[in-house]
Amino acid sequence: MLHEAAFLEEHFKSGMEFEPFVAMLPMDQQSSWVQRHGQLELSDSQLELLGSFTRDMKILCLTGPWCGDCALQGAALGRIAASQPERIQLRFIPRDDSYAELIISSMINAGTRVPVTWIMAEDFEPCSRIGDRTLSRYRSMASKALGPASGVLAAPPEDPVRTVMDEVLQEVERVQWMLRLSPRLREQHGD
Numbered sequence: 505m506l507h508e509a510a511f512l513e514e515h516f517k518s519g520m521e522f523e524p525f526v527a528m529l530p531m532d533q534q535s536s537w538v539q540r541h542g543q544l545e546l547s548d549s550q551l552e553l554l555g556s557f558t559r560d561m562k563i564l565c566l567t568g569p570w571c572g573d574c575a576l577q578g579a580a581l582g583r584i585a586a587s588q589p590e591r592i593q594l595r596f597i598p599r600d601d602s603y604a605e606l607i608i609s610s611m612i613n614a615g616t617r618v619p620v621t622w623i624m625a626e627d628f629e630p631c632s633r634i635g636d637r638t639l640s641r642y643r644s645m646a647s648k649a650l651g652p653a654s655g656v657l658a659a660p661p662e663d664p665v666r667t668v669m670d671e672v673l674q675e676v677e678r679v680q681w682m683l684r685l686s687p688r689l690r691e692q693h694g695d
Contacts, residue, residue: 522541540576540665554587554673555588566620576668577621580673623679631679
């Protein structure tokens with residue numbers, strides 16, 4: 505479910521940027537976020553791609569600070585947003601009872617999964633909601649859990665951490681093109 509812009513804006517404003525969010529985590533949880541962030545420097549081509557963005561984006565991530573997939577996707581989003589602070593604003597909200605309305609209304613497959621990330625236009629109009637694990641993570645898990653019967657045809661990635669970065673960046677890029685080609689925003693920006 506994509507929420508209304510006002511609902512997302514309210515939650516975005518109560519969220520935290522990457523560094524303050526990680527700093528407030530208990531030390532045992534900070535380490536995985538810091539480690540993943542260190543592994544995810546952007547390549548020159550990724551920086552060039554992000555530098556070409558012309559539309560402002562808001563990204564809100566509901567996350568479980570203890571969750572390894574959250575740390576990986578959160579660190580990827582942190583790197584992406586830090587490379588384009590004029591265009592991409594990122595906020596994190598921890599999955600706790602104070603955000604129950606957001607958590608319950610964002611269930612995936614009848615469960616309160618994390619991370620759940622909303623990518624929005626500059627005016628908080630929702631464009632995308634992604635949640636739980638990325639495709640490469642699910643393929644890897646299916647291969648391990650189900651063996652040859654899984655039907656997974658793709659080989660495991662050489663660098664699973666970098667592959668998740670690529671998948672997250674592809675979704676951010678997809679939304680950037682959605683925003684760039686939006687008749688509503690093209691009229692608003694006169695282009």
